[in-house]
Amino acid sequence: TRLILATRNAGKITELRAILAGAGLAHELVGADAYPDVPDVKETGVTFAENALLKARALARATGHPAVADDSGLCVDVLGGAPGIFSARWSGRHGDDKANLDLLLAQLSDIDDPHRAAHFTCAAALALPDGTERVVEGRLDGTLRRTPAGSGGFGYDPILQPDGETRTCAELSPDEKNAISHRGKAFRALVPAVRELLG
């Protein structure tokens, strides 16, 4: 069966292919870029789960194939959970990882916060053309570095050091990151539903 990956974020697609293959899924995985005529859905939800469902539902309806979507972000304790669902456009430039990361570091440099605690959250949603839906979440707790380190991954990976690690997410190998990440946890938790509903 074809399974649509309802995202245009290249970093997510790379990780999702590895995570889902590692979980033994043998479906044909096709990114949203294969459907250029399907417009991007407006992410009007107020939670990661709502936005993940909006994205999965839109692609499943438009393509007639089951779709999974990822809505994710970095939640900083001292900022009350921001950037959160606005992580991809924190600087005002959607998908500009460097601008988003630089702005966040500048904001944090003005705040006295010895803990610098933060976590990544990922909501993984599955939607079928018949309206059946599932959504699960995963998170990765850590602390924020003052200076970025590493060149792997994407987004805020160079500043998030997972608890129990001495390296940032961007210094982990792809397999190491996927084993502990919010995305790895959420999508591995979604796989039983994919199997149950798609076979």
Ligand code: ITT
């Ligand atoms: P799609 O909606 O097409 O999936 P997007 O990038 O707009 O792509 P989101 O709204 O879910 O997706 O935003 C996710 C942002 O959160 C992403 O751009 C990063 O800035 C951040 N993020 C999520 N997961 C991350 C990870 O594993 N490592 C670093 N940053 C991450």
